[in-house]
Amino acid sequence: MSNELIEFINARLTEDTRIATAAGYPTWVHEDPEHAPGRIVDTDGNVVVYDEGSPSEEEAAHIVRHQPQRIHAGVRSKIDIVDEYEAMLGHGYTLPDGVHDGRDENERECDQAVLDILERIACFMASEWRDHPDFRPEWWITTPYVPPSASPGADSPK
Numbered sequence: 653m654s655n656e657l658i659e660f661i662n663a664r665l666t667e668d669t670r671i672a673t674a675a676g677y678p679t680w681v682h683e684d685p686e687h688a689p690g691r692i693v694d695t696d697g698n699v700v701v702y703d704e705g706s707p708s709e710e711e712a713a714h715i716v717r718h719q720p721q722r723i724h725a726g727v728r729s730k731i732d733i734v735d736e737y738e739a740m741l742g743h744g745y746t747l748p749d750g751v752h753d754g755r756d757e758n759e760r761e762c763d764q765a766v767l768d769i770l771e772r773i774a775c776f777m778a779s780e781w782r783d784h785p786d787f788r789p790e791w792w793i794t795t796p797y798v799p800p801s802a803s804p805g806a807d808s809p810k
Contacts, residue, residue: 654741657774657791661734664781665727672723680719682712692716730777737770 678694689709692701701707701715740763778791 654737654771656788657771657778658734658738660781660784660786660788660791661730661774661778663786664778664784665730665734668723669727672720672727675720679721680716682716685709685712733770733773733777737767737774740767740770 676694678696678698680692680694680700682689683691683693690701690707690712691699692712692715693699701712707715772793775791775793778787779793781787782792
Protein backbone atom coordinates (compact mmCIF):
# COMPACT_ATOMS: atom_id res chain seq x y z
CA MET A 653 0.00 0.00 0.00
CA SER A 654 2.82 2.42 0.79
CA ASN A 655 4.16 3.25 -2.68
CA GLU A 656 0.69 3.57 -4.20
CA LEU A 657 -0.37 5.85 -1.34
CA ILE A 658 2.69 8.06 -1.83
CA GLU A 659 2.12 8.22 -5.59
CA PHE A 660 -1.55 9.10 -5.06
CA ILE A 661 -0.77 11.92 -2.60
CA ASN A 662 2.05 13.32 -4.74
CA ALA A 663 -0.20 13.35 -7.82
CA ARG A 664 -2.93 15.24 -5.95
CA LEU A 665 -0.38 17.73 -4.55
CA THR A 666 0.92 18.31 -8.08
CA GLU A 667 -2.65 19.02 -9.22
CA ASP A 668 -3.23 21.41 -6.30
CA THR A 669 0.01 23.24 -7.09
CA ARG A 670 -0.87 23.54 -10.78
CA ILE A 671 -4.33 24.93 -10.02
CA ALA A 672 -3.07 27.36 -7.36
CA THR A 673 -0.29 28.57 -9.67
CA ALA A 674 -2.78 29.14 -12.49
CA ALA A 675 -4.87 31.28 -10.10
CA GLY A 676 -1.91 33.62 -9.65
CA TYR A 677 0.07 34.96 -6.75
CA PRO A 678 -1.54 38.26 -5.75
CA THR A 679 -3.22 38.25 -2.35
CA TRP A 680 -7.02 38.07 -2.41
CA VAL A 681 -8.98 40.47 -0.19
CA HIS A 682 -12.53 41.66 0.41
CA GLU A 683 -12.70 44.93 -1.49
CA ASP A 684 -15.48 46.41 0.61
CA PRO A 685 -16.97 43.90 3.07
CA GLU A 686 -19.50 46.39 4.39
CA HIS A 687 -21.02 47.47 1.04
CA ALA A 688 -20.08 44.53 -1.24
CA PRO A 689 -19.55 41.53 1.05
CA GLY A 690 -19.04 38.99 -1.76
CA ARG A 691 -16.68 41.03 -3.94
CA ILE A 692 -13.10 39.77 -3.82
CA VAL A 693 -10.18 41.48 -5.54
CA ASP A 694 -6.49 40.78 -5.70
CA THR A 695 -3.77 43.19 -4.64
CA ASP A 696 -3.39 44.25 -8.29
CA GLY A 697 -7.02 45.44 -8.28
CA ASN A 698 -8.32 42.62 -10.48
CA VAL A 699 -11.72 41.23 -9.58
CA VAL A 700 -11.47 37.61 -8.44
CA VAL A 701 -15.15 37.20 -7.49
CA TYR A 702 -17.91 39.68 -8.24
CA ASP A 703 -20.60 40.46 -5.68
CA GLU A 704 -23.56 39.82 -8.00
CA GLY A 705 -25.66 37.92 -5.45
CA SER A 706 -22.99 35.34 -4.76
CA PRO A 707 -20.92 34.41 -2.88
CA SER A 708 -22.27 35.21 0.55
CA GLU A 709 -20.09 37.06 3.04
CA GLU A 710 -19.19 33.72 4.67
CA GLU A 711 -18.35 32.11 1.32
CA ALA A 712 -16.22 35.11 0.38
CA ALA A 713 -14.30 34.80 3.65
CA HIS A 714 -13.66 31.14 2.82
CA ILE A 715 -12.45 31.98 -0.69
CA VAL A 716 -10.07 34.65 0.61
CA ARG A 717 -8.75 32.30 3.29
CA HIS A 718 -7.91 29.61 0.72
CA GLN A 719 -6.04 31.79 -1.73
CA PRO A 720 -3.17 30.38 -3.82
CA GLN A 721 -0.39 31.30 -1.36
CA ARG A 722 -2.06 29.27 1.38
CA ILE A 723 -2.49 26.30 -0.95
CA HIS A 724 1.21 26.46 -1.89
CA ALA A 725 2.21 26.53 1.80
CA GLY A 726 -0.09 23.60 2.56
CA VAL A 727 1.28 21.60 -0.37
CA ARG A 728 4.86 22.25 0.83
CA SER A 729 3.99 21.01 4.33
CA LYS A 730 2.34 17.89 2.97
CA ILE A 731 5.30 17.18 0.68
CA ASP A 732 7.60 17.35 3.72
CA ILE A 733 5.43 14.81 5.57
CA VAL A 734 5.30 12.47 2.55
CA ASP A 735 9.08 12.78 2.10
CA GLU A 736 9.59 11.81 5.75
CA TYR A 737 7.28 8.82 5.32
CA GLU A 738 9.06 7.75 2.14
CA ALA A 739 12.46 8.07 3.85
CA MET A 740 11.27 5.86 6.73
CA LEU A 741 10.10 3.24 4.21
CA GLY A 742 13.70 3.02 3.03
CA HIS A 743 14.87 1.92 6.49
CA GLY A 744 13.64 -1.65 6.22
CA TYR A 745 15.12 -4.38 8.38
CA THR A 746 15.16 -7.37 6.09
CA LEU A 747 18.68 -8.53 6.96
CA PRO A 748 19.79 -12.11 6.33
CA ASP A 749 19.70 -14.54 9.27
CA GLY A 750 22.64 -14.07 11.58
CA VAL A 751 23.40 -10.53 10.38
CA HIS A 752 22.99 -7.88 13.07
CA ASP A 753 22.85 -4.17 12.27
CA GLY A 754 23.90 -3.03 15.76
CA ARG A 755 20.39 -1.96 16.75
CA ASP A 756 18.48 -3.56 19.57
CA GLU A 757 14.87 -4.71 19.41
CA ASN A 758 13.58 -1.58 21.18
CA GLU A 759 15.13 0.66 18.54
CA ARG A 760 13.58 -1.41 15.77
CA GLU A 761 10.17 -1.32 17.46
CA CYS A 762 10.44 2.44 17.87
CA ASP A 763 11.28 2.88 14.17
CA GLN A 764 8.34 0.65 13.23
CA ALA A 765 6.02 2.70 15.44
CA VAL A 766 7.18 5.91 13.74
CA LEU A 767 6.61 4.32 10.33
CA ASP A 768 3.12 3.16 11.37
CA ILE A 769 2.25 6.66 12.57
CA LEU A 770 3.54 8.26 9.36
CA GLU A 771 1.48 5.81 7.31
CA ARG A 772 -1.66 6.74 9.29
CA ILE A 773 -0.88 10.43 8.74
CA ALA A 774 -0.49 9.75 5.00
CA CYS A 775 -3.88 7.99 4.98
CA PHE A 776 -5.44 10.94 6.80
CA MET A 777 -3.92 13.26 4.19
CA ALA A 778 -5.14 11.10 1.30
CA SER A 779 -8.69 11.20 2.65
CA GLU A 780 -8.82 14.85 1.55
CA TRP A 781 -9.18 13.48 -1.99
CA ARG A 782 -11.47 10.55 -1.15
CA ASP A 783 -13.82 11.56 -3.98
CA HIS A 784 -11.01 11.12 -6.55
CA PRO A 785 -11.40 8.02 -8.76
CA ASP A 786 -7.90 6.75 -7.83
CA PHE A 787 -8.59 6.86 -4.08
CA ARG A 788 -8.57 3.36 -2.55
CA PRO A 789 -11.02 2.37 0.18
CA GLU A 790 -8.22 0.81 2.29
CA TRP A 791 -6.78 4.30 2.77
CA TRP A 792 -10.00 5.44 4.48
CA ILE A 793 -9.21 5.42 8.21
CA THR A 794 -10.62 8.82 9.04
CA THR A 795 -13.73 9.18 11.14
CA PRO A 796 -15.89 11.51 9.05
CA TYR A 797 -16.01 15.09 10.21
CA VAL A 798 -19.56 16.35 10.13
CA PRO A 799 -19.82 20.14 10.36
CA PRO A 800 -22.52 21.34 12.76
CA SER A 801 -24.91 22.26 9.91
CA ALA A 802 -24.28 19.14 7.79
CA SER A 803 -26.35 16.02 7.76
CA PRO A 804 -24.90 12.74 9.16
CA GLY A 805 -23.45 10.34 6.62
CA ALA A 806 -22.68 13.03 4.04
CA ASP A 807 -18.93 12.52 4.46
CA SER A 808 -18.30 8.82 3.87
CA PRO A 809 -15.99 6.98 1.47
CA LYS A 810 -17.16 5.91 -1.98
